[in-house]
Amino acid sequence: MAVRQWPGWKLACGLAMMGLAMMGLAVLGHAPARADDQVAVPLVWVSLTVKSKVASTVLMPPPTEEGLQGARVALSENATTGKFTGQNWSLEEHAEASNEAVLDAFRAALAAGRKLFVVDVPAPLLLQMADLPEAKDALLLDATSSDDSLRGADCRRNTMHLLPSRAMLADTLMQFLTIKGWRNILLVPGPHPEDQLMADAYRRSMKKFRLKIAADKPWTFVAGARRSDTGHYAIDAEVSRFTQGLSYDVLVVADEAGDFADSIPFHTTDPRPVAGSSGLMPQAWSPVFEQWGATQLQLRFKKTTGRIMTSKDFGGWMAVRSFGEAAVRTHSADPATMIGFIHSPQFELGAFRGARLTFRPWDGQLRQPILLADTRQLVSVSPQPGFLHQVSELDTLGIDQPETACHLN
Amino acid sequence: MSPQLILRAGAFAAALLTAAPAFADRLFVSNEKDNTITVVDEATLKIIATIPVGARPRGIVLSKDGKSLFICASDSDEVEELDLATLKVVRTLESGPDPENFDISLDGKTLFVALENDSTVGFLDVASGKTVKAVPVGVEPEGMAVSPDGKTVVDTSETTSMAHFIDIASGDVTANVLVDSRPRRATWTPDGKFVWVTSEVGGNVAVIDAVSHEVVHKIAFEIPGVTKDQIEPVSMLITPEGNTAFVALGPANRVAVVNAKTYAVEKYLLVGQRVWNLAFSRDGSKVYTTNGISNDLSVIDVAARKVTKSIPVGGLPWGVVVAP
Numbered sequence: 132m133a134v135r136q137w138p139g140w141k142l143a144c145g146l147a148m149m150g151l152a153m154m155g156l157a158v159l160g161h162a163p164a165r166a167d168d169q170v171a172v173p174l175v176w177v178s179l180t181v182k183s184k185v186a187s188t189v190l191m192p193p194p195t196e197e198g199l200q201g202a203r204v205a206l207s208e209n210a211t212t213g214k215f216t217g218q219n220w221s222l223e224e225h226a227e228a229s230n231e232a233v234l235d236a237f238r239a240a241l242a243a244g245r246k247l248f249v250v251d252v253p254a255p256l257l258l259q260m261a262d263l264p265e266a267k268d269a270l271l272l273d274a275t276s277s278d279d280s281l282r283g284a285d286c287r288r289n290t291m292h293l294l295p296s297r298a299m300l301a302d303t304l305m306q307f308l309t310i311k312g313w314r315n316i317l318l319v320p321g322p323h324p325e326d327q328l329m330a331d332a333y334r335r336s337m338k339k340f341r342l343k344i345a346a347d348k349p350w351t352f353v354a355g356a357r358r359s360d361t362g363h364y365a366i367d368a369e370v371s372r373f374t375q376g377l378s379y380d381v382l383v384v385a386d387e388a389g390d391f392a393d394s395i396p397f398h399t400t401d402p403r404p405v406a407g408s409s410g411l412m413p414q415a416w417s418p419v420f421e422q423w424g425a426t427q428l429q430l431r432f433k434k435t436t437g438r439i440m441t442s443k444d445f446g447g448w449m450a451v452r453s454f455g456e457a458a459v460r461t462h463s464a465d466p467a468t469m470i471g472f473i474h475s476p477q478f479e480l481g482a483f484r485g486a487r488l489t490f491r492p493w494d495g496q497l498r499q500p501i502l503l504a505d506t507r508q509l510v511s512v513s514p515q516p517g518f519l520h521q522v523s524e525l526d527t528l529g530i531d532q533p534e535t536a537c538h539l540n
Numbered sequence: 541m542s543p544q545l546i547l548r549a550g551a552f553a554a555a556l557l558t559a560a561p562a563f564a565d566r567l568f569v570s571n572e573k574d575n576t577i578t579v580v581d582e583a584t585l586k587i588i589a590t591i592p593v594g595a596r597p598r599g600i601v602l603s604k605d606g607k608s609l610f611i612c613a614s615d616s617d618e619v620e621e622l623d624l625a626t627l628k629v630v631r632t633l634e635s636g637p638d639p640e641n642f643d644i645s646l647d648g649k650t651l652f653v654a655l656e657n658d659s660t661v662g663f664l665d666v667a668s669g670k671t672v673k674a675v676p677v678g679v680e681p682e683g684m685a686v687s688p689d690g691k692t693v694v695d696t697s698e699t700t701s702m703a704h705f706i707d708i709a710s711g712d713v714t715a716n717v718l719v720d721s722r723p724r725r726a727t728w729t730p731d732g733k734f735v736w737v738t739s740e741v742g743g744n745v746a747v748i749d750a751v752s753h754e755v756v757h758k759i760a761f762e763i764p765g766v767t768k769d770q771i772e773p774v775s776m777l778i779t780p781e782g783n784t785a786f787v788a789l790g791p792a793n794r795v796a797v798v799n800a801k802t803y804a805v806e807k808y809l810l811v812g813q814r815v816w817n818l819a820f821s822r823d824g825s826k827v828y829t830t831n832g833i834s835n836d837l838s839v840i841d842v843a844a845r846k847v848t849k850s851i852p853v854g855g856l857p858w859g860v861v862v863a864p
Contacts, residue, residue, distance in 0.1 A: 208679045208699050208700075211659050211676075211678055211679045211700060212678055212679065212699075212700040212701075212702070214676065215678065215700070215702060215704070215713075215716040216716075423740075424680070424698065424722070424740075427656055427657075427680050427698075430638070430657060431657060434657065452699075456721075459700075459701065459718065460718075479721055479741070480721075481698075481699070481701075481721035481722045481740075481741040485740075485741070485769055485770070485772060485791065486741070486769040487721065487741050487742075487743075487769070524767070
């Protein structure tokens with residue numbers, strides 16, 4: 132276990148405390164923010180470490196401590212704000228290699244009275260954690276999953292989700308294709324269970340927006356040699372054969388692990404754009420994203436971690452910032468008060484989208500505009516103009532209240 | 541004195557008395573994407589010069605003697621001084637990393653610089669070009685405003701959602717006022733009694749009592765046909781007599797005209813896209829706006845409350861300053 136405090140804490144804290152002590156007037160929370168009566172706000176990070184299967188390239192080395200690094204950057208932001216509110220933020224880090232170790236660490240933290248968790252674990256393990264009786268009054272902010280079942284039949288009152296679900300990602304792309312009038316889609320799911328779930332989300336979304344599945348054709352070729360010498364010839368032959376005789380406007384590929392999706396663009400028989408896991412990608416965060424002040428976070432993240440920020444990092448960042456927002460707005464470090472506020476309609480998160488981000492009360496999902504970007508540029512942001520909703524246009528993305536399978540009680 | 545000099549002096553005096561156009565002011569616009577400053581003749585609204593400056597120029601402010609323009613060259617991590625007579629960058633000042641925006645002390649000796657990446661406000665000594673003090677504030681400081689009495693500077697920190705009141709003499713933070721999400725800018729009322737703070741995500745203006753540091757009012761905006769999320773208030777101007785305020789609403793592409801006494805929104809003026817910063821002409825009859833997405837500058841007639849003209853400037857125009 133590692134307990135992390137913001138590294139610059141002591142120095143900046145000292146400086147700020149000098150200022151605050153001298154002014155003799157604390158406006159916020161009426162709490163005199165002296166070093167000796169700082170209120171502690173301990174957060175706990177729990178993750179199952181998974182070895183990256185993505186091959187390293189010069190352009191994109193596999194991100195280290197993905198998700199956690201975002202949480203750390205947000206912790207330093209909470210800490211800076213905490214200097215002025217008399218709150219001393221910390222993040223206990225439990226990155227464990229097995230399900231059992233994750234559960235043990237989680238139980239131990241609960242036994243120590245911790246209530247505020249940021250988690251990065253697969254869906255089945257998340258359910259095991261959320262269902263522990265002692266976790267009933269805790270809040271688990273799911274920083275990294277996109278699993279629809281966790282927002283549906285398997286939703287839990289003590290679990291909320293920061294990143295978009297697969298259904299939201301699918302709607303992000305399909306709304307754009309609808310606007311463009313690219314209506315005939317060649318859907319190419321990969322072999323993994325996650326790819327099947329993503330493909331299901333695309334199928335559901337195509338039905339929702341009345342787009343046509345020109346063909347639904349699973350990818351079976353094992354593309355081991357793309358980056359070996361002359362490997363591109365084999366890829367070109369394979370993708371050409373794969374797309375021969377099919378008539379469609381756009382090829383949508385579901386390959387969450389990134390095994391083959393990048394092999395498809397420019398190799399298709401007909402000249403057609405690629406979207407999904409390559410080409411035009413729906414995502415929560417992208418290194419090309421600069422709008423609404425995002426540049427500041429991109430630079431801050433890069434400076435602190437030495438690498439570019441990913442969607443999972445953004446999930447970790449939003450989770451820790453959500454706790455930060457709750458503490459500042461309620462003037463409280465009491466977990467029950469903070470959790471109550473996060474569940475309330477008053478909660479709003481500013482997260483570089485212009486819009487105020489709020490949680491859907493019926494399934495604990497954060498509403499958010501979602502990016503569509505390729506590797507070099509932001510192409511669009513959904514919801515697209517014209518997709519209307521009686522409550523929030525952000526609810527045109529993903530599973531809406533009338534259709535939810537989540538019945539929180 | 542030689543006859544020639546007397547003649548010149550006489551002509552100068554005559555020109556001062558009669559012809560405003562000969563001494564028309566100039567508008568200086570920082571273009572964030574082009575790394576230039578566009579100079580516009582105020583009388584004709586024609587571009588007279590485009591000056592290359594440091595990377596990502598954003599905040600600009602006039603020196604108190606009116607002879608120089610200070611420029612935050614954000615990606616060059618420095619402040620530049622542009623000589624307004626020669627239109628050349630004559631000096632760089634060591635501001636620290638990523639200066640975004642600043643204001644100048646009443647005596648003109650100090651620049652208060654928002655150092656966005658460091659979460660500090662730097663006190664930059666103009667004479668030496670060195671930062672003499674760094675005050676830790678909240679995350680992503682941006683707005684900077686010196687009080688009319690010159691004793692206090694207010695910073696707004698976007699991610700911390702606070703306005704920090706800093707005593708200039710001591711460098712102490714004297715108050716931290718929580719406002720709505722992502723506060724962008726601060727502006728003092730001319731009587732020094734209130735500070736207005738815009739919140740980008742909150743979509744409103746908080747009016748803070750400068751003595752009690754309480755938020756006494758929030759000004760909200762509603763525009764038919766414009767979604768709430770597009771209303772992101774940024775820069776503000778308040779007329780010298782303190783009656784009327786102009787609030788730039790960012791991607792709503794409008795400037796709100798607000799009664800500064802009753803806080804009622806009286807009119808929305810359609811300007812260019814992503815309206816960001818504002819400046820009064822020196823006689824107060826015009827307001828100039830920079831419009832980041834349409835790459836232009838709009839001219840508002842203050843008395844008529846009408847947009848009379850827009851002129852193209854550089855790429856992603858950010859700040860605007862009126863100078864002799």
